[in-house]
Amino acid sequence: MSMRDAVRIAVEAGDDEQKVRIHDDEGEVEVGDATFRFSVTSSGSDKTEYEDRYQAETESDDGDSLKDDDPRRIAAVDEVPTDGTLRCEAIDGRRGTEFILWREETTVFAWRNSCPHKPEVPLDPGGGAIVTDEHVVCHEHGARFKRGDGVCTSGPCQGKVLDEIEVDVRDGTVYLMDDRFEAGYQLTGSY
Ligand code: FES
Secondary structure, rough: EEOOOOEEEEEEEOOEEEEEEEOOOOEEEEEOOOEEEEEOOOEEOOOHHHHOOOOOOHHOOOOOOOOOOOOEEEEEEEHHOOOOEEEEEEEEEOOEEEEEEEEEOOEEEEOOOOOOOOOOOOOOOOOOOEEOOEEEEEOOOEEEEEEOOOOOOOOOOOOOOOOOEEEEEEEEEEEEEOOOOOOEEEEEOOO
């Protein structure tokens, strides 16, 4: 039970009856000379259902509890291209942050979909970023970012680093594991 749900309590003492709705997990109701004290122990003070589920899942060491309907599930690993990128969105509350996935065999890299030279320019404008064997290349002015550490090795923002997004591959599935976000999914279409 989430304590966002009100609980209705009816207390009878002799001829007196008192009905209350409570939104807290403990308190008291006075009826005549009697005082009824209550305390509700439940799974979750003021947490949402999602927060309860997220906590249960992240408390697992081996991640076995990650499920197909996990809000952090992004894609099957073989959906992530090796010759381009997959555009995705990570959610923090109501804010969405675009990021891209790029794969080398079973290793998946993820960065914010934003060029450090001009943050408003997406590396992947839809349909995939330009990639070479070792680099993601910004389509705007040609900055090249090394696979692995995301450092710009040439171009107008040389030395700057792409903002890495933490993901993990488990059982052939890519999950968003970055603490800054609570959910993620693939985007479709272009700008
Ligand atoms: S906007 Fe990416 S290199 Fe200039």
